[in-house]
Amino acid sequence: MEALRERKRTEAEAIGVDAEYISSFVERFYGKIRKDELLGxxxxxxxxxxxxxxxRMKGxxxxxxxxSGEFAGNPMIKHIAIPGLEERHFAHWLQLFYATLREEEPQTEATQEVANRARMIADSLLTGIATQRKGLAGARAGEKLPKL
Incomplete structure (x- = not known):
């Protein structure tokens, strides 16, 4: 397991996604979130x-x-517990996330990799919420989420 973690970290750092990069985009992204009319x-x-x-978000x-294996928690449970959370919130979250990534570097392998991971997470959370609320009918909930 440690070898896998080291390989993943090394691969990420090779395209510029090091701890400083992560810390910087998390700080800037949540700065935007706090000021945002919909998500704030x-x-x-x-x-x-x-x-x-x-x-916690940096971890x-x-x-x-x-x-890194340092995060312990269940984001799905946290998000399911938020009443009224729906696709428009996740789409807006992604747009703010993408804008934050583009500020640093308009389009790089790092930007694309981080954006892809964010979209997978948003899709997974939205699908989990929709499935919880609507059963299997909600299983394709994230198909319309924006892409970078």
Missing amino acids: PIFAERIGDWAKHLD FWRSVLHA
């Missing part, structure tokens, strides 16, 4: 300690992009 209130209602949340993205 949803986050503000649930997050009391932003420094703690940012540290999450290091786990996703470096296979």
Whole structure:
């Protein structure tokens, strides 16, 4: 397992996705989220300690992009518990995410890799929520989510 983690981290760092890159985009992205009219209130209602949340999200993205294994939690349960969360929220989240990535570097392998992972996560969460609410009829919920 340690060899896999090292390989994933090395591959990510080779295209510029190192710990500093992750920290920077997480800080900038959640700065946008906090000011956003649609998503800001949803986050503000649930997050009391932003420094703690940012540290947690940096660990999450290091786990996703470096296979660090440091994130422990269940994002699906957290998102299912948010009433009214639907496709438009995830689509908007992705648009803000993509805009944040483009600010740093308009189009690189790193940008594309991180964007692809974000879209897979949004699709998975949206599909899980839709399936929870609508049964199998919700299983294709994320098909219309934007791509970079």
